Amino acid sequence: MTTVRTRIAPSPTGDPHVGTAYIALFNLCFARQHGGQFILRIEDTDQLRSTRESEQQIYDALRWLGIEWDEGPDVGGPHGPYRQSERGEIYKRYSDELVEKGHAFPCFCSAERLNQVRAEQQARKETPRYDGHCMHLAPDEAQRRVAAGEPHVIRMKVPSEGICTVPDMLRGDVEIPWDRMDMQVLMKADGLPTYFLANVVDDHLMGITHVLRGEEWLPSAPKLIKLYEYFGWEQPALCYMPLLRNPDKSKLSKRKNPTSVTFYERMGFLPQAMLNYLGRMGWSMPDEREKFTLNEMIEQFDIQRVSLGGPIFDMEKLSWLNGQWLRELPVEQFAVEVQKWALNPEYLMKIAPHVQGRVETFSQIAPLAGFFFSGALPLEPSLFAHKKLDDAQVRQVLQLTLWKLEALRQWEKERITGCIQAVAEYLELKLRDVMPLMFAAIAGQTSSVSVLDAMEILGPDLTRYRLRMALELLGGASKKEAKEWERQLASMGNQGVR
Numbered sequence: 227m228t229t230v231r232t233r234i235a236p237s238p239t240g241d242p243h244v245g246t247a248y249i250a251l252f253n254l255c256f257a258r259q260h261g262g263q264f265i266l267r268i269e270d271t272d273q274l275r276s277t278r279e280s281e282q283q284i285y286d287a288l289r290w291l292g293i294e295w296d297e298g299p300d301v302g303g304p305h306g307p308y309r310q311s312e313r314g315e316i317y318k319r320y321s322d323e324l325v326e327k328g329h330a331f332p333c334f335c336s337a338e339r340l341n342q343v344r345a346e347q348q349a350r351k352e353t354p355r356y357d358g359h360c361m362h363l364a365p366d367e368a369q370r371r372v373a374a375g376e377p378h379v380i381r382m383k384v385p386s387e388g389i390c391t392v393p394d395m396l397r398g399d400v401e402i403p404w405d406r407m408d409m410q411v412l413m414k415a416d417g418l419p420t421y422f423l424a425n426v427v428d429d430h431l432m433g434i435t436h437v438l439r440g441e442e443w444l445p446s447a448p449k450l451i452k453l454y455e456y457f458g459w460e461q462p463a464l465c466y467m468p469l470l471r472n473p474d475k476s477k478l479s480k481r482k483n484p485t486s487v488t489f490y491e492r493m494g495f496l497p498q499a500m501l502n503y504l505g506r507m508g509w510s511m512p513d514e515r516e517k518f519t520l521n522e523m524i525e526q527f528d529i530q531r532v533s534l535g536g537p538i539f540d541m542e543k544l545s546w547l548n549g550q551w552l553r554e555l556p557v558e559q560f561a562v563e564v565q566k567w568a569l570n571p572e573y574l575m576k577i578a579p580h581v582q583g584r585v586e587t588f589s590q591i592a593p594l595a596g597f598f599f600s601g602a603l604p605l606e607p608s609l610f611a612h613k614k615l616d617d618a619q620v621r622q623v624l625q626l627t628l629w630k631l632e633a634l635r636q637w638e639k640e641r642i643t644g645c646i647q648a649v650a651e652y653l654e655l656k657l658r659d660v661m662p663l664m665f666a667a668i669a670g671q672t673s674s675v676s677v678l679d680a681m682e683i684l685g686p687d688l689t690r691y692r693l694r695m696a697l698e699l700l701g702g703a704s705k706k707e708a709k710e711w712e713r714q715l716a717s718m719g720n721q722g723v724r
């Protein structure tokens with residue numbers, strides 16, 4: 227019997243998402259339940275958006291939660307490399323194979339031509355898709371143009387009619403008409419593979435037997451299935467997991483709910499409780515109990531008990547469950563966990579240089595710097611009363627700063643300052659006019675240690691969260707304002723950001 231092998235294949239393009247941890251947990255449980263292996267592969271073929279920092283954050287977030295993998299870029303294994311950016315040669319070989327077999331073809335169409343075709347199709351109310359123009363080129367002509375170095379992509383052929391049956395472990399057979407599928411680009415003009423090719427090739431070469439991924443991938447499943455068929459490979463079992471949702475049922479998004487695992491770590495959630503909560507997303511123990519450990523989940527795991535109704539990720543429920551966990555800890559352990567959270571030497575060392583010169587006794591530290599050890603702050607609207615700015619301008623400053631900081635990739639004091647400065651300059655204000663608002667939102671008081679240092683130390687998650695809380699307290703942005711401010715954000719460009 228073949229060993230069960232599952233994987234997650236996150237793209238390192240942002241904060242480590244709770245959705246990644248959720249899918250990882252279910253893949254891990256499935257593999258362990260069958261005595262199999264769980265692999266971590268980094269899908270970093272999007273060179274512009276992928277970063278090593280984000281990759282590291284994925285490892286840290288999963289490890290914090292207690293999720294371990296058997297093979298991966300950082301732990302090695304017999305099927306490496308596990309980072310797609312290091313597997314370029316492999317994809318090229320398989321893409322060539324598809325072209326040779328006539329399942330894929332080079333496409334030389336310019337962006338202008340593709341745009342025009344799309345516009346015409348839309349005008350005729352058709353689904354926009356590639357019109358097959360280059361598919362009809364004689365193979366030797368296509369070869370000649372490739373050899374001459376003409377820019378091109380490689381597209382896969384797809385049937386133009388009929389139905390593709392996707393066998394989903396949760397839904398049974400799902401039927402998707404072929405006419406909804408585009409002739410997917412497999413290799414981009416820069417010679418890098420797209421998700422479709424790289425994902426299929428790697429899942430095959432890495433011996434993956436079961437693919438549990440988010441249901442947002444279900445509509446594109448036919449293309450993957452076709453690729454397995456073209457290569458003559460056995461297709462792994464497919465399982466499309468329900469997507470996590472905000473309490474209002476919309477797809478979990480950071481505009482409405484913090485989605486970064488690190489946010490929950492900084493807020494003082496216990497990793498075991500967080501993992502337990504993720505295990506409750508669409509799944510339940512046979513006895514319906516709420517609180518369980520990872521090992522208990524593995525012991526009782528049955529993928530068929532995943533329910534398809536969109537599981538709601540709700541911070542209040544998570545807090546309730548976390549409370550259960552905290553109260554049941556032996557008190558010594560509780561104290562140890564608190565230390566680990568924020569009373570550890572490393573965190574204290576970041577704060578110490580900023581408080582040392584401002585206190586006469588240690589007992590003054592808590593009133594001065596307690597906000598370093600808090601999540602949301604008890605804020606009063608009066609804190610944001612401003613001599614020069616009216617209510618709407620105050621909200622505008624907070625919103626624009628929040629958006630700027632959401633786009634900031636490297637969380638460093640200078641760059642944070644750059645963002646705030648860019649907003650101030652755009653609104654023709656001085657930095658000192660906007661700083662009191664930052665103090666109020668971040669520290670919950672009108673003065674404290676340097677707020678820019680505080681933002682750096684608190685990190686992106688808590689800083690953004692507090693700005694959002696402040697904005698919400700003051701009434702948020704009306705639809706009209708949000709539109710106007712988004713336009714302003716766009717016209718500010720990338721100033722300060724990066």
Ligand code: GLU
Nearest residue numbers: 235236237269425439440
């Ligand atoms: N790289 C894809 C992602 O980031 C992987 C999806 C899959 O599991 O196939 O979600």
